[in-house]
Amino acid sequence: xxxxxxxxxxxxxxxxLGPSTSSxSSxSSxSxxSSxSSxSSxSSxSSxSSxSSxSSxSSxNSIPRVKEFKNLDRTENLKAAKVALSGxxxxxxxxxxITGAMYIGSSINIGIRMVQHLVINNTNDHLQNAIEKYGLExxxxxxxxxxxxxxxxxxxxxxxxxxxxxxxxxxxxxxRFAEASFKGLTxxxxxxxxxxxxxxxxxxxxxxxxxxxxxxxxxxxxPETRVKISETMSGRTHTPHTPExxxxxxxxKSGTxxxxxxxxxxxAMTINVYSLDNVLVRSFTSQxxxxxxxxxxxxxxxxxxxxxxxWNKLYTFRKSTLLK
Numbered sequence: 001x002x003x004x005x006x007x008x009x010x011x012x013x014x015x016x017l018g019p020s021t022s023s024x025s026s027x028s029s030x031s032x033x034s035s036x037s038s039x040s041s042x043s044s045x046s047s048x049s050s051x052s053s054x055s056s057x058s059s060x061n062s063i064p065r066v067k068e069f070k071n072l073d074r075t076e077n078l079k080a081a082k083v084a085l086s087g088x089x090x091x092x093x094x095x096x097x098i099t100g101a102m103y104i105g106s107s108i109n110i111g112i113r114m115v116q117h118l119v120i121n122n123t124n125d126h127l128q129n130a131i132e133k134y135g136l137e138x139x140x141x142x143x144x145x146x147x148x149x150x151x152x153x154x155x156x157x158x159x160x161x162x163x164x165x166x167x168x169x170x171x172x173x174x175x176r177f178a179e180a181s182f183k184g185l186t187x188x189x190x191x192x193x194x195x196x197x198x199x200x201x202x203x204x205x206x207x208x209x210x211x212x213x214x215x216x217x218x219x220x221x222x223p224e225t226r227v228k229i230s231e232t233m234s235g236r237t238h239t240p241h242t243p244e245x246x247x248x249x250x251x252x253k254s255g256t257x258x259x260x261x262x263x264x265x266x267x268a269m270t271i272n273v274y275s276l277d278n279v280l281v282r283s284f285t286s287q288x289x290x291x292x293x294x295x296x297x298x299x300x301x302x303x304x305x306x307x308x309x310x311w312n313k314l315y316t317f318r319k320s321t322l323l324k
Contacts, residue, residue: 090155091147126172273317294315296311
C-alpha cells in the first residue's frame with residue numbers, strides 16, 4: 001500500500017508539472033511568432049515607405065496638374081481641349097503615360113500652343129519623336145498652373161527647375177531655361193546668372209560659325225535692328241589718323257601701286273555726243289561728265305540715250321563700252 005501511494009503521488013506530480021511546462025513553451029512560441037510577425041511587418045512597412053519615397057523623388061508626380069486632357073488622338077477631344085484653353089495664360093505639361101516623361105512650357109494662349117505641339121508638330125523634336133513612337137493616345141496634356149501674363153516665364157522657370165532636378169529620362173525639354181517668346185519680358189536676375197554660368201567657357205566650333213554665317217547671307221537688318229546697332233555703337237570714339245599716316249596710306253595706293261593702274265574697268269563706257277548730221281561732237285567717259293557739259297541732270301542724259309531722241313533739237317547721244 002505504501003508503494004501504491006508513492007506511485008500515485010509521482011503520477012500526480014507529473015501531471016501537475018507537465019501542463020505548466022507545455023503552457024510556457026506555447027507562450028514562448030506565440031511570443032516569438034508575434035515578435036517575428038511584428039518585425040516582418042515593420043520591415044515591410046519600412047521597405048514600402050522607402051520605395052514610396054524613392055518613387056516620389058524620381059517621378060514627375062511632384063509637378064501639379066490642375067486640369068488634364070486625355071485621348072487627344074480623338075478629334076472631338078482635341079477640339080474640346082482647344083476651346084477650353086483658348087486665350088488662357090499659364091504653364092502646361094505634356095506627359096507620356098507610359099514612361100512618365102514630361103515636357104513643360106508656357107504660353108499666352110495655351111489652346112493655340114497645344115495645337116502647335118500635337119497637330120502641327122513643329123515644336124520640340126524630342127517630344128515629337130516620343131509622340132510618334134508611343135502614339136498621341138498615350139499622352140496627357142495638363143495645365144500645371146494658370147497665371148498672370150507678366151509672371152508666366154517666372155512660373156515656367158519654377159517648374160523647369162523641378163523637372164531638371166529629376167533624371168534626364170523624365171524630361172523632353174532641351175533647355176532648362178524659360179525663353180522670352182515676345183518683346184517686353186525679361187529673365188530674372190537669378191535666371192540670367194544661371195544662363196551665364198551654363199555658357200561660361202563655351203565657344204562655337206568652326207562648323208557652327210560657318211552655319212551661322214551662311215544663315216545670315218543675303219539678309220539685311222530691319223530698321224529696328226539698325227537702331228539697336230546704332231545705339232550699341234554710340235559713344236565709341238575713333239582716333240583720327242595723323243597727317244603722316246594719311247600720307248603713307250595715300251602713297252601706298254597711288255600711281256603704279258594702285259591695283260587698277262593701267263587697267264580698264266569691265267563696265268567702263270564712253271558717252272558720245274553727235275550733231276543732227278551725225279557728226280561726232282564730243283566724247284565723255286561718263287554720263288555725269290556729259291550731263292555737266294550740257295548743264296542737265298545725269299538722269300536726263302540717261303533717258304535720251306535709252307530713247308534715241310534728239311535733245312533740244314541739237315544732239316543725240318550714244319553709249320559705247322570700252323574694250324580692254
